[in-house]
Each structure stands twice: as C-alpha cells, then as structure tokens.
Amino acid sequence: xxxxxxxxxxxxxxxxxxxxxxxxxxxxxxxxxxxxxxxxxxxxxxxxxxxxxxxxxxxxxxxxxxxxxxxxxxxxxxxxxxxxxxxxxxxxxxxxxxxxxxxxxxxxxxxxxxxxxxxxxxxxxxxxxxxxxxxxxxxxxxxx
Amino acid sequence: xxxxxxxxxxxxxxxxxxxxxxxxxxxxxxxxxxxxxxxxxxxxxxxxxxxxxxxxxxxxxxxxxxxxxxxxxxxxxxxxxxxxxxxxxxxxxxxxxxxxxxxxxxxxxxxxxxxxxxxxxxxxxxxxxxxxxxxxxxxxxxxx
DNA sequence: CATAAAGAGGACAATTTTATCCGAATTAAA
DNA sequence: TTTAATTCGGATAAAATTGTCCTCTTTATG
Numbered sequence: 407x408x409x410x411x412x413x414x415x416x417x418x419x420x421x422x423x424x425x426x427x428x429x430x431x432x433x434x435x436x437x438x439x440x441x442x443x444x445x446x447x448x449x450x451x452x453x454x455x456x457x458x459x460x461x462x463x464x465x466x467x468x469x470x471x472x473x474x475x476x477x478x479x480x481x482x483x484x485x486x487x488x489x490x491x492x493x494x495x496x497x498x499x500x501x502x503x504x505x506x507x508x509x510x511x512x513x514x515x516x517x518x519x520x521x522x523x524x525x526x527x528x529x530x531x532x533x534x535x536x537x538x539x540x541x542x543x544x545x546x547x548x549x550x
Numbered sequence: 551x552x553x554x555x556x557x558x559x560x561x562x563x564x565x566x567x568x569x570x571x572x573x574x575x576x577x578x579x580x581x582x583x584x585x586x587x588x589x590x591x592x593x594x595x596x597x598x599x600x601x602x603x604x605x606x607x608x609x610x611x612x613x614x615x616x617x618x619x620x621x622x623x624x625x626x627x628x629x630x631x632x633x634x635x636x637x638x639x640x641x642x643x644x645x646x647x648x649x650x651x652x653x654x655x656x657x658x659x660x661x662x663x664x665x666x667x668x669x670x671x672x673x674x675x676x677x678x679x680x681x682x683x684x685x686x687x688x689x690x691x692x693x694x
Numbered sequence: 695c696a697t698a699a700a701g702a703g704g705a706c707a708a709t710t711t712t713a714t715c716c717g718a719a720t721t722a723a724a
Numbered sequence: 725t726t727t728a729a730t731t732c733g734g735a736t737a738a739a740a741t742t743g744t745c746c747t748c749t750t751t752a753t754g
Contacts (some may be wrong), residue, residue, distance in 0.1 A: 407639075407662075410712065420657065433730070442748065447713045461556075466721025467729040473590035495551075503692070504596070509615035512561040512692075513564065514627070515686040517672050518551075525665045548647070548656075577700070579697040591729065591743045597702065610751025 408491065413418040414513050415451045415490045415548040416483060417441040417548045422461055422471050431470030441548040451490060458489035478538065484529035495529075552635065559634045560627060561585040561692045564604055566615050567622045567682040575614030583600045585692040595634060602633035613656040622682065628673035639673075 408416075418437050427433050434452060438445035452471055455461045460481060461471050473481065487495055499506035500518035508515075541548075552560075562581050578596060582589035596615055599605045601654050604625060605615050617625065630637055643650035644662035652659075685692075 407644050407666075408646075408679065413644075416658075417645055444713055447716070449731080450713085450733090456731090464721085465719080465731045467727095467735060468722060469720085469730045471731090500557075501551050501561055501692075502552075502554065503561075513678075513681040514560075514676065517676055521665065521669045521672055522551075524668045528661050528665055532658065532661055540657040548645075563716085588743055590745070593701080594703090594743085606699060608751090609699095609701050609749075611697095612752060613700045613750085615701090 408487065408495070411447075411451050412487055412490045414441065414443040414448050415455060415486050417443065418448060418452060419430060419455065419460060419473075419481070419534060420487050420537050420541070421548055423534040425472050426473045426475055427538060428477065429475075431468070431472045433470045437471070440448070441459055441544060458465075458485070458488050460485055460489050479533050479535035481544065483532045483534075483537075484526070487529055492516045496526045552631065552637075552639070555595050556631055558585065558587040558592050559599060559630050561679060562596060563588065563599065563605065563617075563625070563630050564591060564681050564685070565692055567625075567678040568685060570617045570619060570622065571682060573619075575608060575612070575616045577614045581615070599630065599633050602629070602669075603655050604629055604633050617678070623677050623679035625678045626674050627676045628670070628677075631673055636694045640670045 419443055421437055421440050422432060432440075434445055434449040437443075437452070438448045441448070452461065452463070456463045456471075461473050463469065464470050499512055500514055500522075501512050503512045506512035506515055562585055565581055565584050566576060576584075578589055578593040581587075581596070582592045585592070596605065596607070598617075600607045605617050607613065607615050643656055644658055644666075645656050650656035650659055667679045
C-alpha cells in the first residue's frame with residue numbers, strides 16, 4: 407500500500423514521537439535499529455521529514471531527531487506520507503488513466519473513489535500521539 | 551495503488567472482455583494500442599493472465615486473446631490483480647511489520663483493516679462485465 | 695506439406711526504488 | 725580552540741520494476 411520509504415518514515419516518526427514524549431533525542435542509528443530498517447536509507451528519509459517540518463533535527467554533538475511535544479498530537483500520518491511519497495497515494499486514477507476525472511470517469515472511478523476516501527480519511531484523522539500512546543518506550547513493536 | 555503491470559492488466563482485460571462480447575479475438579498489438587500501453591510489456595502481462603486462467607489464448611494464425619462469454623460476469627477485478635501482483639495489495643501490515651496480526655496488532659492495525667477490507671470488497675465484487683458494459687466498443691476510454 | 699500468422703518465453707536494457715558510502719558542515723563540550 | 729559527535733547532501737551501487745527484442749512453437753489455410 408505504501409512504499410518502503412513511507413513505511414520506514416511512519417515507523418521512524420512513531421519512534422521519535424515516543425521518545426520526544428520522554429524528552430529524548432534519537433539518532434538515525436538508534437532509530438534504524440529500533441524500527442529494523444537500513445540505517446543510511448532511513449537517514450535519507452529523515453532528511454525529507456525534516457525538510458517538510460514533520461520532525462525537527464538538531465545538528466552537532468548531542469544532536470538528533472525530535473518532535474516538539476506540543477506538535478505530536480497535530481501531526482497526522484497523512485503529513486508523513488505526503489512528505490515522503492507526495493500525494494500520489496490517494497490521487498490519480500486507479501487504472502492509471504490520465505484523463506479520468508469526475509466529468510469523464512473511467513469504469514472504476516466511483517468504486518475507487520470510496521476506497522480512496524476511506525484511506526484519505528484514515529490518514530488525515532490519525533495523529534502521531536494516538537499511535538505513540540498505544541506503545542510504550544522499550545516495546546519491540548516497531549521492529550518486527 | 552496498483553503496479554503499472556496491474557493497471558495495464560485490468561485495462562487489457564476490460565478491452566478483451568468488450569471484444570469477446572462481440573465475438574472478436576484481439577492480439578497484443580491491438581490491445582496495447584487501444585489501452586495505450588507498451589506492447590511487449592503488455593504481452594508479458596497477458597501471458598500471466600493466461601497462466602492464471604483469467605483470459606484465454608488461441609495460438610497460431612487467427613489466434614489472439616479472448617474470454618469465454620459466460621465467464622465475463624464471473625471474473626472479478628480481484629482475480630486479475632491476484633494473477634499479476636499476487637495478493638500483496640490487501641495483505642500484510644500497512645507499516646510493513648511482519649509480525650503484526652490480529653493477536654499482536656501494530657498501532658495502525660485496526661485503522662488499516664477498514665481500508666483494506668473496503669478495497670478487498672471492491673475488487674472482489676466488481677466483475678469484468680459490469681465494467682465492460684459501462685463502455686462501448688470504439689470508446690477511447692481505456693486509452694487516456 | 696509449406697507457409698504465414700499468431701502466442702510463448704528467454705535474454706537483455708532502461709528506469710525507478712531501495713540502499714550504501716563518504717566528505718562537508720554544524721555544534722556541544724573538553 | 726580543538727575535538728568528537730552529529731546531521732546534511734551528493735555520488736554511487738544494488739535490486740526491483742518496467743520495457744524491448746528475438747527465436748521457438750503452434751496452428752489455420754492454401
């Protein structure tokens with residue numbers, strides 16, 4: 407459903423949120439280990455999240471990634487997905503037809519619309535905090 | 551949402567169904583032209599559909615691809631997707647976690663479940679005939 | 695039977711996505 | 725001010741997906 411990059415991005419964000427709630431910064435090494443993802447690739451994804459203001463980075467010694475505690479409940483999964491994959495997930499025709507739209511719908515248009523709306527709603531109404539609160543620090547959950 | 555291969559596969563199947571309803575066999579050249587897809591790649595995809603009994607092929611002179619008229623209404627989009635992409639579309643954890651399941655759900659498990667169920671239902675309840683009947687032969691619909 | 699028109703399938707090429715590496719810039723702390 | 729710990733970003737590599745080409749087999753028809 408999502409690209410690998412996006413999966414890693416969501417998992418990483420949840421882990422960072424979890425740590426930020428405890429006032430801990432985390433680096434790519436720790437993140438990758440905890441969410442079981444390739445380190446360098448994860449670092450690239452984190453850069454994208456930083457550029458798109460999803461997570462905050464602090465450079466230099468004792469640096470790392472964090473999320474402002476007050477922002478954790480307003481960052482939606484949709485923001486993460488958009489930062490990494492753009493809005494291709496629930497955009498465009500399911501059959502890849504460029505000119506399919508409301509005025510000139512392809513045969514599957516209405517059917518896809520429902521599913522996409524459901525996905526969009528889910529991503530836009532799920533915030534990082536509600537996900538993080540399902541876990542507690544030390545859980546191996548994001549790993550397996 | 552789907553791979554290119556899958557998009558071409560669905561479009562090709564609709565076009566073949568449309569023609570089979572009129573007792574015409576079609577070849578990869580005509581199919582590719584009509585659904586605006588790369589010919590050789592489309593031919594590969596058609597092979598997969600044949601192997602998985604979604605469409606029928608007739609070799610030799612005057613051969614081509616067709617679908618038994620009586621099967622058109624029982625072939626579901628889910629069958630096409632499964633033949634090409636396997637059942638990865640609505641299988642597996644949305645976050646890519648291998649051990650996420652009903653017993654040990656990841657934080658997004660319940661949320662994804664809804665969307666996936668919707669997608670699954672849509673694909674499993676949409677048959678080729680209902681799609682083909684939305685179109686008529688000669689429509690440029692599958693092209694754009 | 696010979697021939698031409700098809701699909702089947704293997705080998706290969708291009709592109710995109712995933713993943714790695716390394717040097718440069720930044721910063722806290724000795 | 726030097727050093728070590730970091731993120732940033734560009735170059736590159738590996739793997740997967742997408743796309744092409746060519747030969748083999750099958751089959752209708754003359």
